[in-house]
Amino acid sequence: MSATAERADAGTTGTQRMTYREALRLALREELQRDERVFIMGEEVGVFEGSYKVTAGLMDEFGSERIRDTPISEEGFVGAAVGAAMGGERPVAEIMTINFLLVAMDQVVNHAAKVRTMFGGEVGCPMVIRTPNGGGNQLTAQHSQSLEAWFAGTPGLKVVAPATPEDAKGLLKSAIRDDDPVLVVENLPIYKEKGEVPLDPEFVTPIGLANVARGGTDITIVSHSFATVRSLKAAEKLAAEHDLSVEVVDLRSLRPLDVETVAASVAKTNRVVCVEEGWPSYGVSAELAARIQKACFDDLDAPVERVGMAEVPLPYAKNLELAALPGEDRIQAAVLATLDQ
Amino acid sequence: MTTMPAPATLSPAQLRELYERMVLIRVFETESERQYKAAKIGGYCHLSSGQEAATVGVVHTMQPDDVLVTGYRCHGFALARGVSPEAVMAELFGRRDGCAHGRGGSMHLLDVERGFYGGWGIVAGQLPVATGLALALVRRGKEQAVVCELGDGAVNMGAWHESLNLAALWRLPVVFLVVNNGYGMGTSVARASAEPDLYKRASAFRMHGERVDGDDLEAVLEASGRLLKRAREEREPAVLEVLTYRYRGHSVADAGLAYRTKEEVTERMQQDPIVRVRAKLRDGGCSDDELDAIDARIDERVAEAVKFADASPEPDVSELARNVYAPGSAGQFSRMRPGSPFGEETLVFDAGLGS
Numbered sequence: 001m002s003a004t005a006e007r008a009d010a011g012t013t014g015t016q017r018m019t020y021r022e023a024l025r026l027a028l029r030e031e032l033q034r035d036e037r038v039f040i041m042g043e044e045v046g047v048f049e050g051s052y053k054v055t056a057g058l059m060d061e062f063g064s065e066r067i068r069d070t071p072i073s074e075e076g077f078v079g080a081a082v083g084a085a086m087g088g089e090r091p092v093a094e095i096m097t098i099n100f101l102l103v104a105m106d107q108v109v110n111h112a113a114k115v116r117t118m119f120g121g122e123v124g125c126p127m128v129i130r131t132p133n134g135g136g137n138q139l140t141a142q143h144s145q146s147l148e149a150w151f152a153g154t155p156g157l158k159v160v161a162p163a164t165p166e167d168a169k170g171l172l173k174s175a176i177r178d179d180d181p182v183l184v185v186e187n188l189p190i191y192k193e194k195g196e197v198p199l200d201p202e203f204v205t206p207i208g209l210a211n212v213a214r215g216g217t218d219i220t221i222v223s224h225s226f227a228t229v230r231s232l233k234a235a236e237k238l239a240a241e242h243d244l245s246v247e248v249v250d251l252r253s254l255r256p257l258d259v260e261t262v263a264a265s266v267a268k269t270n271r272v273v274c275v276e277e278g279w280p281s282y283g284v285s286a287e288l289a290a291r292i293q294k295a296c297f298d299d300l301d302a303p304v305e306r307v308g309m310a311e312v313p314l315p316y317a318k319n320l321e322l323a324a325l326p327g328e329d330r331i332q333a334a335v336l337a338t339l340d341q
Numbered sequence: 342m343t344t345m346p347a348p349a350t351l352s353p354a355q356l357r358e359l360y361e362r363m364v365l366i367r368v369f370e371t372e373s374e375r376q377y378k379a380a381k382i383g384g385y386c387h388l389s390s391g392q393e394a395a396t397v398g399v400v401h402t403m404q405p406d407d408v409l410v411t412g413y414r415c416h417g418f419a420l421a422r423g424v425s426p427e428a429v430m431a432e433l434f435g436r437r438d439g440c441a442h443g444r445g446g447s448m449h450l451l452d453v454e455r456g457f458y459g460g461w462g463i464v465a466g467q468l469p470v471a472t473g474l475a476l477a478l479v480r481r482g483k484e485q486a487v488v489c490e491l492g493d494g495a496v497n498m499g500a501w502h503e504s505l506n507l508a509a510l511w512r513l514p515v516v517f518l519v520v521n522n523g524y525g526m527g528t529s530v531a532r533a534s535a536e537p538d539l540y541k542r543a544s545a546f547r548m549h550g551e552r553v554d555g556d557d558l559e560a561v562l563e564a565s566g567r568l569l570k571r572a573r574e575e576r577e578p579a580v581l582e583v584l585t586y587r588y589r590g591h592s593v594a595d596a597g598l599a600y601r602t603k604e605e606v607t608e609r610m611q612q613d614p615i616v617r618v619r620a621k622l623r624d625g626g627c628s629d630d631e632l633d634a635i636d637a638r639i640d641e642r643v644a645e646a647v648k649f650a651d652a653s654p655e656p657d658v659s660e661l662a663r664n665v666y667a668p669g670s671a672g673q674f675s676r677m678r679p680g681s682p683f684g685e686e687t688l689v690f691d692a693g694l695g696s
Contacts, residue, residue, distance in 0.1 A: 047600055048527035071497035071533040072464045072525055100463065103498070138383030138435070140446050142462035312665050315656070316446030317435035318383060323658045 015166075015196040023165035023197045024054045024130070024186065027172040028092065030201045032062050035090060038176060039066040041077045042094030051096045052132065052191055078104035078129065082112045082181075085127035090176060095131035098147050098185065112181040113156030128175045132186040133161075134226055134277055138321055141313035146225070146278035148185045149287070152254035159254040160207055161185040163228035165195035167252055170205025178207065185254075187226045187277075210258035212265065216247030219335055220265040222288055223275040224251040227326060231275050234331040246335065254284060262288065263295040270301040273334045275326055280308035305338045307331050351559065353625050357635070359401060359558060360618045363393035364639045366417040367615060369426055370589075372643050373416065373433060373447075377593045381651070382433045386447045389417040391556075391588040392522060394614030397421045398561030399518055399583070402569050403488060408456045408478065410471040411490040413448035414520075414587075415460030418490060424452045426646035436653035443656045444664075464525075465491060465498035468517070472504045475513035479576065486514040486572035488565075494525020496539050505580070509546040514572035516565070517543075519582040520555065526591045527600040543580035555583030556614040585614075 018026070031038050040055060046069040049056040059067040070077040074095060081091035095101045101108065108129070115125035135144030152159040158180055162168040168186070175182035213228060214235055223231045228250040235246035249265050251258065266272045272292055274285035285306040292304050310324040351359075370388040377386045389396060392414075400421035403409065411418045419429050424440055432439025433447050440450055451459040458474060461467035471489030478485050495501055496519065508515050519539050523530060530537045543550030549568070553560045561583060568579045586609040590597030597606070619632055666674075 044527050047532075049599070051526075069528060069532065071528070072494045073497045073499075075499050076497070103463065103466075103500075138446060140384055140444075140449060140462065142448070142466075143385070310661060312662050315444045315661070316384060316432075316441075316449070317443035317656050319655045319658055320435075320443070320661055323661050 012200045015198050017194055018165055018197050019191065020162075020165045020168045020186075020193050020195070021052065021054050021191040023169040023195075024172055025056065025058070026197065027169040027176070028055065028058060029061070031173055031176045032058070032066060034201065035176075037088065037090040038092065039068060039089065040092045040094065041068045041070050041081060043070055043072055043096055045069060045094050050094070052188070054130070054186075054191075055094065074100050074104040075107055079107040079111065081127045081129070082107055082115065082125055085112075085125045085181070086115060086123050090126055092128040092130060092176060095129060097143060097188075098131045098133040099143050099145050101129065101131055102147070108151065108157070108181075108183075109154055113154050115156075116180065117156060124179050125181045126179045127181050128172070128184060129181070130172070130184045130186060132188045132191070134188045135309070135314045135321065136189055136325055138316055138318060140316045144314040144321075146276070146309070148183070148225070148254055149276075149278055149283045151183050152257075152284065152287075154255075156181070157255060158182040158207055159185065160252060161187075161225040161254055162205075162252060163187075163190065163213070163223075163225055163250050165193065165197045167205050167211070169197050170203060171207065171252065174204045174207050177204065182207070185225060189226050190229060193229065205252065208253045208256040208258060210261035211250045211252055212247060212261065213250040214246065214248040216245040216269065218245045218269060219271040219273065219339055220247045220249060220262075220269045221273050221275055221331070221335070222249045222251065222262050222265075224254060224284065225277060227275040227277050230326065230328050231331055234328040234335065237328065238332055238335055242336070242341065244335070244339070251284075257287070257291070259291050259295060262292065266292055266296045267299045270299050271338050272300075273305040273307060273331070273338055275307045275331055277326060278308055279311050280306045281311060283308060302338045302340070305334050307334045351562070353622070353627070356618065356622055356625070357627065359397050360615070360622060360632075361635050361639065362397045362421055363558075363615050363618060364636055365426065365642065366390075366393045366396060366420050368639050368643045369420060369429070369646070370416060372647060373430075374589070374593050376430075376433065376647065382447065383435065384446045384448070385413070386433070386593040387414040387591065388589040388593065389414050389587065391609070391613070392417060392520060392585045394558040394618070395520055395555035395561055395583040395585045398558050399488060399565040399581075402562060402566040404485065404573075406456060406483065406485045407569065407573075408458060408471075408474050408485065408487040409490070410458050410467045410474060410487065411460050412464070412467055412492055412495065413460055413462045414492065415448065415450050415490075419450040419452065419457060419460070422452065422455050422457050424450065424455065424457065426643055427649040428452075430646040430650040431653045434650040434653065435655065436650055437656050438649070438653040465495040465500040467491065468495070468500045468504035469507075471515055471517075472507050472513060475508065475515040475578075476511065478514060479511075484573050486516060486569045488516050488518055488569070490518045490520060492525060493519060493521040493523070493530050493539060494528070494533065496542065497533060505543065505546045505548060505578075508578040509548045512576040513578055514576050515578045516568050516572055517578070517580045518565075519580060520585060521582050522585050522587040524587070524591070524600065527595070529600070540580050540582035548578055548580060550580035550582070552582040552584060555585035556612050556617065558614060558618050
């Protein structure tokens with residue numbers, strides 16, 4: 001349980017060890033129970049129980065009106081979520097992978113993100129889109145992208161990207177309760193990861209707060225989503241093999257971005273490596289680098305370093321794919337280089 | 342208006358050849374599943390077992406200069422179009438001798454020489470692309486046609502409606518081949534489509550649409566031959582819906598029984614397209630020994646393809662950034678410094694992008 005998470009006293013206490021996937025399901029279940037306006041739409045979310053089984057059992061419990069199977073029509077049902085949200089509902093749209101969200105990009109960027117401001121604050125768009133990013137399973141160029149930076153660069157949208165089961169539950173609940181459109185970026189490799197998850201149905205992880213996932217003094221790694229999992233492993237190895245104390249800041253939210261927590265860490269360590277699964281060019285690490293040099297100009301002892309996916313569409317062949325992804329070895333090498341080691 | 346030999350006039354030799362190709366696809370898919378489970382194949386692997394008559398029938402009516410575009414369930418189409426089992430299997434293995442040099446894998450087979458412009462991975466994404474290929478044929482004055490394969494799940498995408506409208510409006514020579522195997526992933530046609538007679542949707546664009554039994558090779562040959570001829574000669578697009586069934590799940594990872602019953606699968610297997618052609622050949626005087634010999638030869642051929650794929654080298658990691666852009670673009674990126682999406686290993690791996 002992180003220090004920054006809010007907890008109201010609602011009776012249920014304690015935690016339970018569960019997978020990221022189960023934590024998401026718990027969040028959905030609790031919010032469906034809490035708020036009649038919440039309903040789910042997506043491909044294979046009902047009878048098939050979800051492409052990645054996040055919604056398993058929910059149709060049995062809540063029925064096919066609230067757990068609504070859709071045809072393969074991303075633009076249609078994401079747009080329908082925009083309309084339903086404007087009409088007072090709280091839709092949660094599941095998109096099978098972030099790659100398919102591109103089909104609905106017009107509804108996300110030109111519609112959902114614009115509703116509140118374009119209509120002068122007269123109507124809002126409280127909707128959630130859940131979708132996994134990530135490569136690493138040889139799914140090739142059209143199914144392996146981490147495109148969250150595209151959405152995080154869009155005013156009007158909020159974007160969160162949990163890296164742990166606890167945050168998966170807490171951030172999804174925050175997203176559903178939020179009055180704006182929120183993209184919840186999940187991640188294929190993390191679905192099976194386990195962790196302790198608070199059982200309190202009022203537990204939420206606030207949007208806009210980063211988490212120091214690992215304390216350290218020599219250097220800071222800033223990351224999100226699966227890059228945080230990789231970075232924590234790299235940090236452990238660097239401690240064991242090089243006696244280095246690496247701090248890992250898990251962003252959790254990309255928009256809004258918690259620059260304060262990042263800057264406080266860099267002010268302490270004076271060196272920073274930004275790690276992301278996506279392409280660094282014009283990416284999350286690009287945004288971080290710009291903000292860090294501004295906030296920490298006098299603190300930096302080395303240029304801001306970045307690690308991300310090689311700037312190629314992800315290839316199929318296993319050896320090429322591994323070479324393209326930001327693996328632990330590349331994170332370690334970047335940390336050592338930034339420390340002049 | 343029929344150009345293809347009427348079903349009855351298919352020579353025994355032709356029918357035997359088509360039988361052989363159907364068996365090749367079936368054996369290849371079975372072997373693909375085995376190799377996937379042996380972790381030689383990764384990623385997604387969508388099998389087309391059960392759909393051989395539709396696949397082989399349509400492709401047989403294509404001329405050498407016609408163009409083929411498909412979705413991601415494309416092993417069968419590649420093989421039917423004449424891509425060697427070696428090149429397909431090597432692609433599934435992610436090897437250098439694969440038809441996409443190990444870059445694309447199962448969903449992104451292609452063979453430009455044979456006019457096969459790709460397996461595509463985003464549902465319905467290939468429809469506008471196929472429409473554009475048809476436009477290119479027209480602009481270059483070629484009297485050829487495009488076959489655009491899609492699944493029943495693709496017909497509810499905006500790209501379907503937009504592509505059909507363009508093709509009809511501009512009179513483009515494209516036949517949209519809807520392979521209706523009953524399920525888009527785990528969702529039946531009835532649960533996904535307000536108009537489950539998918540071919541009827543063509544009429545919204547004043548386009549010809551029709552439906553045939555996709556497990557009846559001769560029915561497929563007749564309809565496909567006729568519609569492709571019309572497309573080539575009269576620039577009339579069409580929708581051809583072939584009713585078939587996939588025996589396996591959506592992909593190898595899906596057992597395929599969460600949304601349909603074992604009984605249904607067994608029942609559909611009674612109408613097996615390969616068994617039907619085999620019976621026809623037997624009626625025509627082909628002996629069981631002869632047919633078994635064909636089957637045995639195919640088994641060997643597929644085993645050879647596996648051997649070939651296994652022996653083919655992995656792509657070289659130093660070529661990771663190859664072909665991201667056209668030759669000659671390197672200069673444009675040369676001042677972007679390390680991390681630029683081009684060229685040599687150092688450019689890709691320096692600056693924290695690699696060790």
